[in-house]
Amino acid sequence: MHIPTAQEQLKFLKNIQLILQSGSFSSTYKFALLISLSRLAIEKGEDSGESLLLEYTDIAEKFIELYWKQAVPYTFNDEGQLILNQNNGKQAAIVNRIIQLRQSYSSLGLLRRDSLVWLKLVKDVARTVKDMPVRYLQNINGQNFEFLYQLDRCGKQLILLPQVMFCLRQFSEIIEELCQKRWIDYIRKNSSNAPILNQLPNLEQFMFEPSRNQLNAVANVLVELQDCKCFYCNKPMRNGNYAVDHFIPWSMYPSDTGHNFVLADSSCNSKKSNLLASDEFLHKWQERNEEQNLIIVDRISVLGFLTDKERSHKVAEWAYVQAKNNGYISFLYGVLKKSSNAFS
Secondary structure (H helix, E strand, C coil): CCCCCHHHHHHHHHHHHHHHHHCCCCECHHHHHHHHHHHHHHHHCCCCCCCEEEEHHHHHHHHHHHHHHHCCCEECCCCCEECCCCECCCCCHHHHHHHHHHCCCCCHHHHHHCHHHHHHHHHHHHHHHHHCHHHHCCEECCEECCCCECHHHCCCEEEECCCHHHHHHHCHHHHHHHHHHHHHHHHHHCHHHCCCCCCCCCHHHHHHCCCHHHHHHHHHHHHHHCCCECCCCCCECCCCCEEEEECCCCCCCCCCEHHHEEEEEHHHHHHHCCCEECHHHHHHHHHHHHHCHHHHHHHHHHHCCECCHHHHHHHHHHHHHHHHHHCCEEEECCEEEECCCCCC
16 A cells, blocks of 8 residues: 555545544543554554554553543642543543552552553453444544544454554654643533633643653662763763653653653753754664663653553654654754664
């Protein structure tokens, strides 16, 4: 199957926009499904026009990642607190299940280690995903509008139609941003959330970004792994004069995995900002992950982050191909330059 033409890609984006603007939303599940499909296309797909088979359990794991962070009370100053309602009526079933489990497990990493409980959760969420958002995502005003997948072919697996995988990978950043903004709007407009929200700030940070306390704990691990030297300039770092950097920038792929974190001094962190690092740092990062994999899995997963080296490297492969194809600027210590492609 050929790679979609520019016109076909534009039509795909317009179809995504149509779902978000004209589809009916009784919960936030559809936003979570679109984000999950986009991320899985990156992690498990390739830049071709072929179809992609996705397991419902893989989609379920993405749902759990997304809702885990949101299944705790949202607090703002002394205005009170509440767990954000993700449904028009009673709280969404997936959120209720995660709320229960958060009482027994302090982090997602610890929950995953309890394999029996984890597998049952994944199975239950997969069933809900299949019965609810997968069934209704492409329903516009009562009409089925099947441009992502054909429902009658998605019994045991979700099969993305030809060209969809390519478009999801190509427009991942746009889809993430559109879905997050619509998700936030939905939460704000939900009457049961109104008493505390009412245009209060920081909702986006609460719902989608890692907490500062979590990143501080990651920094303590990385200080030891890097001998308190900056990942980029390799100079010793003074106590506290450093920051946890997302090697693949959060702006490109807004999902935290333990292998993606490096520690940089304040100067390098500021200069790199939301840029991709140059190829030499990509190779250094890959080697670090190979050599320190067991330590990263052991010490960072308990802090609440998923640790999957292969997944992180697959995301990096996608990101650097995007950089080459789109002429992104990359960070090389001391200078900025046009990106090349380390995977070619």
